[in-house]
Amino acid sequence: MKRIALCVLTMAGWLTAQPPAERPFKIVKLDPALDDIISPDAKLETIGDHFGLTEGPVWVQRGDEGFLLFSDNAGNQIYKWSPHAPLSVFLQKSGYTGNDATNVGAQTVSGGGVAILLIGSNGLSLDPQGRLLITAMTDRAIVRLEKDGTRTVLADRYQGKRFNGPNDIVGKSDGAIYFTDTIWGMRGAEKSADRELPYSGFFLIKDGKVTLLGAEKDSETPNGIALSPDEKYLYVTAGLSKTMRYDVLPDDTVANPVKFLDAGIDGIKVDQKGNVYSTVRGSEIWITSPEGKHLGTLQMPQIATEPRPRIVATNLAFGDADGKTLYITACTHLFRIRMKATGVRPGPQR
Numbered sequence: 001m002k003r004i005a006l007c008v009l010t011m012a013g014w015l016t017a018q019p020p021a022e023r024p025f026k027i028v029k030l031d032p033a034l035d036d037i038i039s040p041d042a043k044l045e046t047i048g049d050h051f052g053l054t055e056g057p058v059w060v061q062r063g064d065e066g067f068l069l070f071s072d073n074a075g076n077q078i079y080k081w082s083p084h085a086p087l088s089v090f091l092q093k094s095g096y097t098g099n100d101a102t103n104v105g106a107q108t109v110s111g112g113g114v115a116i117l118l119i120g121s122n123g124l125s126l127d128p129q130g131r132l133l134i135t136a137m138t139d140r141a142i143v144r145l146e147k148d149g150t151r152t153v154l155a156d157r158y159q160g161k162r163f164n165g166p167n168d169i170v171g172k173s174d175g176a177i178y179f180t181d182t183i184w185g186m187r188g189a190e191k192s193a194d195r196e197l198p199y200s201g202f203f204l205i206k207d208g209k210v211t212l213l214g215a216e217k218d219s220e221t222p223n224g225i226a227l228s229p230d231e232k233y234l235y236v237t238a239g240l241s242k243t244m245r246y247d248v249l250p251d252d253t254v255a256n257p258v259k260f261l262d263a264g265i266d267g268i269k270v271d272q273k274g275n276v277y278s279t280v281r282g283s284e285i286w287i288t289s290p291e292g293k294h295l296g297t298l299q300m301p302q303i304a305t306e307p308r309p310r311i312v313a314t315n316l317a318f319g320d321a322d323g324k325t326l327y328i329t330a331c332t333h334l335f336r337i338r339m340k341a342t343g344v345r346p347g348p349q350r
Contacts, residue, residue, distance in 0.1 A: 220238040
């Protein structure tokens, strides 16, 4: 249905439907401990907009300088943002390297209700050598970008069957890689005739071997994934209903699943004190203590102008030289906000 102003004739006269109100960014404090994590007057800054669907940010530190990489899932490319240079394309065909997108990539809608294809990369991380790890969702593979720009496929199958659509990823300090596999790499998603794995799961890649760590039904598909700062726990979101925490064993497999949070939808990151940052309910970011106490919420802004942008928080990354800037991908937008807390960043540690 088109978005138009509707006039209704009533006994009281003409009533014109009003456009939705604009909602500003807001920090909601639920516990005094939030004051040690973020200032109550911290400001959200827009550093990019008019993207297709932003996802999977990761900060890359190079000496005293650094830059942010993030996926445009609908644009099939990875962008590079730097405080000291214009926005640029870092990698073309980041998630689908084919030439015919007729029958690949699941569909979603933009803020204006226009159908778009999810064909690009999604989650990004770094390995201990600083090489970029990419969930090439529509190629249905985990890819490493080498220093010379070539791509190495680290995994695209489990027990001979192709992944459905790798979504999010995190690299461990010993070189192990954890990632989630969803239904969104295929046209038709769970109904795709190209589907080979009958479940959604999360996996470990170590020493060239792929291990299934957990499988879920599609309604609780694993999505966001992150390690605690000491790498003793692995957090995995599962659909809209929960976020799970697992013990990481010495061989990098996991055990002892515990429900950490009664919410989970997309990206998840942690800070150095173990607080968990989750993109929940689309337009909110929850900050939760390591014990599972909800400390506060960052409510993302909603803009009422037409065509309405789709501002839905999808993922996060800590960046800048001190690790105290939180970067937020939100579909059409890219934001940042300064924190008091220092975040965990993958890759080489200075």
